[in-house]
Amino acid sequence: MPPTDLLRAQHNALVDLVPIPPVADELAARFAAAGHRLYLVGGSVRDALLGRPVNDLDFTTDARPEAVLAALAGWADAVWDTGIAFGTVGARRHGATVEITTFRADVYDGVTRNPVVAFGDTIEDDLVRRDFSVNAMAVELTGTRTFVDPHGGLAALHAGVLDTPATPEESFSDDPLRMLRAARFVSQLGLAPAPRVVAAMTAMAGQLSRITAERVQAELSKLLLGAHPRRAIELLVDTELAEVVLPEVPAMRLAVDEHMQHKDVYVHSLVVLEQAIDRETDGPDLVLRLAALLHDIGKPATRRKESDGRVSFHHHEVVGAKMTRRRLRELRYPKSVVDDVAQLVFLHLRFHGYGNGAWTDSAVRRYVTDAGPLLERLHRLVRSDCTTRNRRRAAALQRSYDGLEERIAALREQEELDAIRPDLDGNAIMEILGIPAGPLVGKAYKHLLAVRMERGPLGREEAEAELRRWAAEQTP
Missing domain, CATH: 1.10.110.30 (Hydrophobic Seed Protein)
Structure with missing residues (x-):
């Protein structure tokens, strides 16, 4: 068999490897009946060849948008044409989402990423304008099924x-x-x-x-x-x-870390990212991964050479949290993501003051309360931040954190640690002191919360006594 014929036969055999769902066959029949061609294209083909799940189906066709709408009429459960100016029509059928785009042969203005839309006449016109060769493969569904790969996408995928x-x-x-x-x-x-x-x-x-x-x-x-x-x-x-x-990431290449054990903070941060991923239990966690990558971005700005020759980065977690918040806001991340990542960056260093269990119960309570719902992520981030090659030191750090988690568990069992509140609420404060709602109630609440953190649960009688003592000090 001539080489070109052999290659064509091999390519066509690949069609059997691409699972074609019934909804695609139904759609192809409607386009064929109208005299048009329909191709499964792009990521749908790529992922099918890789054995990855194919959720949404992408098609391309020689039919113009008006003909696409006509083919979908009476078949689709829902149709949306928000992209019709760019030749794209979306539809849903029996829970499956499909997107159908007319062959494109666009020209870009070189200023924006918006093309001057021009429809093409062949599948080859369409595929050459796609981003990557692995996304420039197609399977014709109308007529004899044919694998179309003019740019070597299959070979690239294999390699x-x-x-x-x-x-x-x-x-x-x-x-x-x-x-x-x-x-x-x-x-x-x-x-x-x-x-x-x-x-x-x-x-x-x-x-x-x-x-x-x-x-x-x-x-x-x-x-x-x-x-x-x-x-x-x-x-x-x-x-x-x-x-x-993310300019803050390459900037970390300039900062040697304070332990002199890493090539630079940039490499350390990449290792922390990988170790944090290894600790994920419920699938990829964007907040944890962002925090792992950005936790040390405050180091270049706080780098200082000490008299003994060592390098320090005092308060880099404070500076880093502010930088993280600013960068993520500029990238238009949701407020919840910005707040959570910045808080993890702010808290990631606090554990290093724990030593061999030197914290009081009050310090443990504050650690848990400040972390709030981020506590499990903070556990993973802090453990991942240990990248020392000294096995003895690494083991000691992990044991120390084991001890902290054990103390948290013990306090949680004793005190409902995850929902620490003062022993008296706002209504009780107003009743006991005989005052109306206002700033003084808030100040009293914060004081009782601080006492609760420091001394643990007080009980009603002791809490009232503490409130009265505090109120007496506030009176001129």
């Missing part, structure tokens, strides 16, 4: 290489967000970018500033939640894309 159908310079100029998507696929799929892709990312990193913060944040989150986020972060730093996305 674990991430490359572009056109030149990477053309691809990234059309849409700079594709550079960040490259890093995301490194994390999610474990692919290695082709040398020419890395070169283009490095030369064109500044163009990422054309992309909105919301889009950058969405890609960054997917990257961090992937299976290999360290590889992706290293790619961002090496290509200088991180200077646009």
Whole structure:
């Protein structure tokens, strides 16, 4: 058999490896009846070949948007046309979500990432404009099923290489967000970018500033939640894309850590990220991963050389929490994510004052109360922050934290530690002191909470006595 015929036969045999759900067959029949072609395309084909779950189905077709709407009429349970200006129509059928896009042959203006929409006439026109060759494969569903792979996507997938159908310079100029998507696929799929892709990312990193913060944040989150986020972060730093996305991360390369045991804080932070991932129990945790990556970003700003030659970073957790809050806000993360990550960064160093159990019960209570619902994440972050190669020291630190967790468990059993409140509420304070609602009630509540932290549960009688004593001191 001639080589080209053999290759075509091998490709067509691959069609059997791509599971075609019934909803796709139904849709293909409707398009064929109307005289149009329909292809399963992009990530749907890639993930099917990798054995990954395919949830949403992406299709491309020679039918124009109006013909797509006509084909869906009476078949889809729901249709949405919010993307119809770009040739995309979405639909739902029996719980399955499908997205159908007319062949595209767009031209970009080089300023924004919005294309001048132009519809194409062939599947080849459509595939060449896609971001990466592993996403430029298709399976024709109308007529004889055919595997379409003009840019070697299957070979790239087999080799674990991430490359572009056109030149990477053309691809990234059309849409700079594709550079960040490259890093995301490194994390999610474990692919290695082709040398020419890395070169283009490095030369064109500044163009990422054309992309909105919301889009950058969405890609960054997917990257961090992937299976290999360290590889992706290293790619961002090496290509200088991180200077646009997370400049605080490459800045850590300048700070040798205070123990003189790490090449730099940057490498240490990547190790902490990996160790935090190993401690996840309920799937990928974006808040924990962000905190692990960013926990030491305050070190460059607080770096100081001491008289004995050692390097210190006093209060880097305070500075780091502020920097974290600012960066995540600029990336448009939800307030809950910003608050949680910043609080973990702020608290990550507190355990190091624990020593061999030197904390009072009051200090343990404050640790738990300040962490609140983040306590389990804080446990994982603090344990992950131990990256010393000294096995004896590492074991001692883990034993010390074991001791802290045991004390927390004991206090929790005794005192309902997770919901510490003063022994008297606001109504009781007003009744006992004979005062109306106002600032003085809040001050009394805070005082009783501080006493509760310090001395543990007081009981009603002792709490009333303490309240009266405090109130007497407030009277001129």
